[in-house]
Amino acid sequence: MIEKSDITYEKTILIGLITQLQDEDKSIEYLDELEFLAYTAGGEVLKRFVQKMQAPNPKTFxxxxxxxxxxxxxxxxxxxIAVFDDELTPAQQKNIEKILECKVxxxxxxxxxxxxQRAQTSYARTQVELAQYQYLLPRLSGMWTHLERQRGGIGMRGPGETEIETDRRNVRDRISLLKKKLITIDKQMAVQRGNRGKLVRVALVGYxxxxxxxxxxxxxxxxxxxxNKLFATLDTTVRKVVIxxxxFLLSDTVGFIRKLPTQLVESFKSTLDEVREADLLLHIVDxxxxxxxxxxxxxxxxxxEIKASDKPTLMVFNKIDAYHPETIEEDDIVTEKTEAHFTxxxxxxxxxxxxxxxAIFISALNKENIDKFKETVYxxxxxxxxxRFPYNQFLYDEYTE
Incomplete structure (x- = not known):
């Protein structure tokens, strides 16, 4: 454990691959993101291990x-903790844990x-719990490694298998219960959305x-x-805004990420109803x-995936205060100008x-170009x-702050 500002960080290493589908630059980029994820979860990354392979080893990655x-x-x-950048099969995870003798x-x-960690409301906690159980189900056998040294002994195999099957049944029952609970909450939230009247709905989406x-x-x-951590927002927040x-109604939704687990996409589709039902999307980009x-x-x-790609969308490029393009010297005739050099x-x-x-370019932190942004959204x-209300359009002739 490593202490930093009264917070305990677990010693962590990262492991990734360079393959035909993922070159060295892409691998470094994914591991940078994985390190940020590890930090967000409470890990202190000590070292990265990267190997060049045609494809992951089916036994040990x-x-x-x-x-x-x-x-x-x-x-x-x-x-x-050893964190792998790609999803491990249950067999791979079991084999690696045997060798490394640490949490994998x-x-x-x-x-x-x-x-x-981030789920605050009952709804978010239910969605996360469902995703966790769906991830856990095929990996249950790996949780019974304490029986391995006894496996093959008289009378031990049966009870071991029974214990695993009992756990599988319990997990399946829990998944079924959580799905029913989500359906109930979805209906309640649909009623809440219906009670908001005919106000225009705007949703913030983005990485x-x-x-x-x-x-x-x-x-x-x-x-x-x-x-400044990943997934600071899980629960959708809706505010009435006047510009x-x-x-109009403005909703803030969970952020997306590359290699987003399938279980989470499925579980959080209902949360993203705010996006599906929005009249306008503000796609925020760093x-x-x-x-x-x-x-x-x-x-x-x-x-x-959630059938919201055809909605009117305003691209909002944020953090212009932190943007620093690569420069090319005037007498440099060798370096080719790329997007990295764009102003x-x-x-x-x-x-x-x-x-x-x-599209509009702003800095939300420093409030640069915010007036232009508000006018555009208005x-x-x-x-x-x-x-929607043609009879009172004369009320909104022009934007005034």
């Missing part, structure tokens, strides 16, 4: 030589753990940690929890992140062309509102 190297490091530095988790398990909650605090002048003289365009693609894939103005022109002008909400 990485090769025998590399896993021995990992084992030696774990023993020498008293590491308590994968990216999916780590994200589930963060969600479990995790792009500043959605910070922006919501700026717009709604409320205090929604915001932190100029035009009221322009300062080197892979922000990959983040946009990841969010768009989830929007397609903010060049990115603005690029994305304005891509989305027919539906005009888009007004467009929806006047279609």
């Amino acid at each position: 990485i090769g025998s030589g590399k896993i021995e190297e990992v084992k030696q490091y774990i023993d020498a530095h008293e590491v308590s 988790i994968d990216r999916t398990n780590l994200i589930l753990d963060i969600f479990a 995790t940690n792009v500043g959605k909650s910070t922006l919501m605090n700026v717009i709604s002048k409320s205090k929604v929890f915001a932190e 100029g003289n035009l009221p 322009i300062s992140h080197a892979s922000f365009e990959d983040h946009i693609d990841s969010v768009n894939k989830v929007l397609e 903010l103005q060049e990115w603005e022109q690029t994305w304005m062309n891509r989305v027919n002008g539906d 005009n888009k909400v007004k467009e929806v509102h006047t279609k």
Whole structure:
């Protein structure tokens, strides 16, 4: 354990692969994100192990030589957790735990753990618990390793198998119960959404940690929890907002991430009803992140999964205060200019062309360009509102703060 500012961090190592489908740059990027996930969950990353392979080893994910190297490091530095960047099969996890003799988790398990920490309401806790049980079910046999030394002894195999089967049945029963509970809560939330009247609905969507909650605090002048960690927001927050003289509902939703566990996508689809039922999406993007365009693609894939990709969308590029392009010296005739060298103005022109002008660049933290942002949102909400209430459109002739 490592103490930092009265917080106990567990000694952690990360393990990833370089494959035909994932080159070295992509592997480094994923491990950077995995380290942030580990930090969010309470881990202190001491070292990364990366191996180049055609495909993961079906027994131990990485090769025998590399896993021995990992084992030696774990023993020498008293590491308590090994985190793998890709989802491990139940057999792989069991084999690796035998060799490393420490806690072994994968990216999916780590994200589930963060969600479990962050869930505040009964609804969020139920969704996370369901996802955890769905992840756990095929891995139950690995939890009975304490019977291994007795396995094969007279009278031991039967009770061991019975114990596992009993647990499987209990987990299946719990999954069924949680699904029924979610259906009940979904109906209650649908009634709540129906009771909000005909106000225009706007939803904030985006990759995790792009500043959605910070922006919501700026717009709604409320205090929604915001932190520089992944998945700071799990529970959907809805606020009534007035820009100029035009009221609408603004919702802040859970952030998305690459390699998002299937169990979580399924469990949180109901939470994302706020997105499905929104009249306008504000897709928040961290322009300062080197892979922000990959983040946009990841969010768009989830929007397609929940059938919300065709909604009117305003691209909001946040954190312009933290954006620093790579520079090329004037006398440098060798270096080829790439997107990494784009100025903010060049990115603005690029994305304005891509989305027919539906893009704006801001800093929610420093409130840069917020007035222009509010005016843009006002005009888009007004467009929806006047279609819904044509008889009082004269009330909203122009934006006034």
